[in-house]
Amino acid sequence: MxxxxxxxxxxxxxxxxxxxxxxxxxxxxxxxxxxxxxxxxxxxxxxxxxxxxxxxxxxxxxxxxxxxxxxxxxxxxxxxxxxxxxxxxxxxxxxxxxxxxxxxxxxxxxxxxxxxxxxxxSFGFGVGPAVPESVRDIKGFLAWAKANPEQANYASPGAGTPPHFIGALLAKESGLDLRHVPYKGSAPGIQDLLGGQVAAMSSPVGDYLPHLKSGKLRLLATSGKQRSKLVPDVATYAEQGFPALTVxxxxxxxxxxxxxxxxxxxxxxxxxxxxxxxxxxxxxxxxxxxxxxxxxxxxxxxxxxxxxxxxxxxxxxxxxxxx
Missing domain, CATH: 3.40.190.150 (Bordetella uptake gene, domain 1)
Known part of the structure; x- marks a missing residue:
């Protein structure tokens, strides 16, 4: 770029x-x-x-x-x-x-x-009210998912999309069974994330922006080579030990x-x-x-x-x- x-x-x-x-x-x-x-x-x-x-x-x-x-x-x-x-x-x-x-x-x-x-x-991995407030990064999410396997899922805008593959790679890299919940687009997935029907979501960074300031959603990682200019305080997957998720x-x-x-x-x-x-x-x-x-x-x-x-x-x- x-x-x-x-x-x-x-x-x-x-x-x-x-x-x-x-x-x-x-x-x-x-x-x-x-x-x-x-x-x-x-x-x-x-x-x-x-x-x-x-x-x-x-x-x-x-x-x-x-x-x-x-x-x-x-x-x-x-x-x-x-x-x-x-x-x-x-x-x-x-x-x-x-x-x-x-x-x-x-x-x-x-x-x-x-x-x-x-x-x-770039894509982001965000969590909503289904995940405790103490979870603020990817390793924290994975620790929570390991302790709560029945709730360990993530949404995406659709099967076969880059966000889906990022979540699937996270599961492979961590050795955890993260259940994929595909949606027909980002909007319905974000709504269920806000409502606590799904624990997490892998989706474009822009999808989270309206909800970050209110604290309704937390962004745990972004997928670019460098931090996103839109959310510079959020560490990349690579910074958190997952370079394979750089997408x-x-x-x-x-x-x-x-x-x-x-x-x-x-x-x-x-x-x-x-x-x-x-x-x-x-x-x-x-x-x-x-x-x-x-x-x-x-x-x-x-x-x-x-x-x-x-x-x-x-x-x-x-x-x-x-x-």
């Missing part, structure tokens, strides 16, 4: 584009989002699309192609015209994790061309696989400009996201590296999807 200074430095890329690229400005650009309106992916899509309007294309809109955990949108973009008029905004897991857990995908590495990240997120996720833009270099670079420059806007940076922060753009080559390397890294994790956890 790059910092804001580097991100701003990417903006002059716009000036290097051929004049012909600007003369052929798109009439309409469509950002496909594989999740319903109102969620984080949708919010990121709309914030960036607002900035693309009038700059990258005369009209820029978001199309929520929800279904199959985000796979439907990826499939549609892979089949779209490679002229830059259709882009995918997706969490990394759709292109890095899913190839390891779904035997049949309607897209592959060559079908989606990396453009740029928009932001990144973060970016949201990235992709074009159809056959998009040209010129089309890809123009899209990347427009996205860098969009996510460097102060209002977008602030809006992302309120969602628990940190704005971050990079180059097509850097995103392609991230996809390759993270795809390779997820393989051993999925094998170790032994997860098999239902469909």
């Amino acid at each position: 790059i910092d804001r200074r580097t991100l701003l430095a990417a903006v002059p890329l716009l000036a290097t584009l051929p004049r012909a690229a600007w003369a052929q400005q798109l009439e309409t650009a469509k950002v496909l989002c594989g999740f319903p309106a109102g969620g984080t992916t949708d919010a990121v899509s709309r914030r960036v699309a607002d900035k693309l309007r009038g700059a990258y294309a005369r009209v820029a809109l978001v199309d929520n192609k929800a279904g199959a955990g985000g796979r439907l949108a990826a499939e549609e973009v892979s089949r779209s015209a490679p002229d830059g008029s259709t882009m995918l905004l997706t969490p990394a897991s759709i292109v890095t994790l899913y190839p390891h857990i779904y035997t049949r995908l309607g897209y592959g590495p060559r079908d989606l061309r990396p453009v740029s990240t928009a932001c990144h997120i 973060s996720e970016w949201y990235g833009f992709f074009l159809p696989g056959k998009a040209s270099d010129e089309v890809t670079q123009r899209a990347a420059a427009a996205i860098a400009t969009a996510v460097s806007s102060p209002d977008v940076v602030e809006a992302f922060a309120q969602l628990g996201l940190e704005a971050s753009a990079n180059s097509p080559a850097e995103l392609a390397k991230a996809v390759a590296d993270e795809t390779a890294a997820w393989g051993p994790v999925v094998k170790r956890v032994g997860f098999k999807p239902e469909a």
Whole structure:
């Protein structure tokens, strides 16, 4: 990930584009989002699309192609015209994790061309009223879980998601049987965490932010390489002795696989400009996201590296999807 200074430095890329690229400005650009309106992916899509309007294309809109955990949108973009008029905004897991857990995908590495990240997120492990107030870190939670095996569970936004695998790895690393309770999204899981129906939850850091100041929830760890800027007082898993749980996720833009270099670079420059806007940076922060753009080559390397890294994790956890 790059910092804001580097991100701003990417903006002059716009000036290097051929004049012909600007003369052929798109009439309409469509950002496909594989999740319903109102969620984080949708919010990121709309914030960036607002900035693309009038700059990258005369009209820029978001199309929520929800279904199959985000796979439907990826499939549609892979089949779209490679002229830059259709882009995918997706969490990394759709292109890095899913190839390891779904035997049949309607897209592959060559079908989606990396453009740029928009932001990144780390995950947190939080507890609610079902866990004693004295528990303030991961080792404290594990000691409590060992003493109370019938209550030792954790929620996640869904089976097969990065937060699910983080919790499963925590169980493997600690040697405890932590029961996974999957939900259809973060919101219902957080509600049950607040109500004490589940002991803990592995979920994006942003999900906890509204409840931390009130003391209704406690965040025990975050999953990034460094502490999250949003909760700097919370130690990472690695700091607490669990480096294998270092996981973060970016949201990235992709074009159809056959998009040209010129089309890809123009899209990347427009996205860098969009996510460097102060209002977008602030809006992302309120969602628990940190704005971050990079180059097509850097995103392609991230996809390759993270795809390779997820393989051993999925094998170790032994997860098999239902469909």
